[in-house]
Amino acid sequence: MSEQLLDIVLRSLWISGTALLLSLLWSLPLALILGLRRFRGRNTIISFFNAMLGVPTVALGLFLYLLFSRRGALGAFSLLYTPTAIMIGQAILITPILISLLTSAIEAVDPRIRDLARTLGASERQASLTILREARKGSILAGVSAFNRAIAELGIALMLGGNIEGLTRVMTTQIALGVNRGEIILSLEATLVLLAIVFTLTLIANRFRGD
């Protein structure tokens, strides 16, 4: 792998990895609430996030571009065309995936386990932790799916990052640029690395699931 490509691959992992952690900061607590509690409007919220699963990345990219633009509401922060902008955009993009999959994983845990834990003398807190432990396989799958969606998307990286060499160029924008420039080999190399990353992570997640 050339130094140029390695640089791009590492940047992609760094940006999308941060996006995943950033998104977890709000997605995990929300999913825990949705998965463990019953309240009015809960189904509406879950349906909303399910519907948002298919949001086109260019639509989200355009919306955030207008927000981050120097003329936009958040223009004063000079976020446009920085890695930070891509991180924030991807974190928002994968929020519905994380919430939907984490909620289902938590819901799928047999409620009797919680009750059992309670009868065995566990506090409410210990019982909830038990459920989280039981849901870890689904949680790993949620994390991997979200990361894969982030690292494989183009619209946000292009519109918010601008594909600036050495700053915001990631694998997907490199692939698109290579096609425009007639440098197909570089595009193919980046594509192979991207596919290898996505496949490897999915295989690892499936292994956990099979346990």
Added chain:
Amino acid sequence: MIVNLIKFIKLMCLRLLGFQVKKSALVAISLIVVVSLSVSLGAFRGQNRLIVSTTTSLYDTGLLDFIAERYFQLYHIKLDFIAAGTGQALEHARRGDADVVLTHSPSLERQFLTERVVGVRKIIAYNFFIIVGPGEDPAGIRGLPPVRALTKIATSGVTWISRGDNSGTHLKEKSLWEKAGIQPAGQAWYIESGTGMGPTLQIANEKGAYTLTDTGTYLKYQKEGLINLAPLIESGEDLLNVYSVMAVNPEENRQVNFSGAVAFIAFLTSEEGQKTIEDFGKEEFGVSLFNPAVQLLRTDSAVAEWIRDYAFIENGECPPEYRLGQEGLYQ
């Protein structure tokens, strides 16, 4: 602030879930996120940033990488290029998202100058668009004047691929159809690709169609063996392609790096900058892909006349009221 944030999240978890999330896990995730975000911001903060929104043909040929390298060697300033069509680049300027724009559409440049979105316009380079098509040339246009060629294509019904993306190339194409008195939109033989020059050339190649292209992208694709299209009409005043640089007007967008923009414009029009433009592509293609324009415009040669006819605004590169106090660049 961060400590308070973590306390808040913990409290919310406790209130809503009935148990506490492990403090160490929360601190670890937050810490990684904060460090990562701040590193990404620090990656350019403090550095003198110059955002150049540019037409794709200058970027995709590699000219701007070549210029950026030279510019960094000389001044240690990194240029951040955003490759877009001419129309999109000027919209970036309007929103203040770029400091400098590089474009090749005099009519659009005039419009944005008069709207005071940009200023300090300088013509930096020129070359010629070419009309390419299948080698067997089914419409028989080889060597014809451009406008007659378009009329012939329209009557023969051989497919024409248009960029359709408001790029400088697309606007040039539209002006040619206008000169020919033909309304191509909606015709069965007229296809809008809605994409960059490279992919458009590939579509033309697949469909055995004609298209208008800049020389640089065409030569690059032909050399890489990605297309096999013949250059059928290669020069003439109607196919002139003139590249200009403009700074985003700081009166309209206060945050732009105007001094950086002016310095870059001064470099592009300097002897050094013009030589950099001329040298590009000589090694790879054997010819210059872009011809420097600054020296030429001081002469009375035929091409200089064509440039003045086609790309001058009110008898100059930039009317005085839009020079934004940079008279020194126009002496």
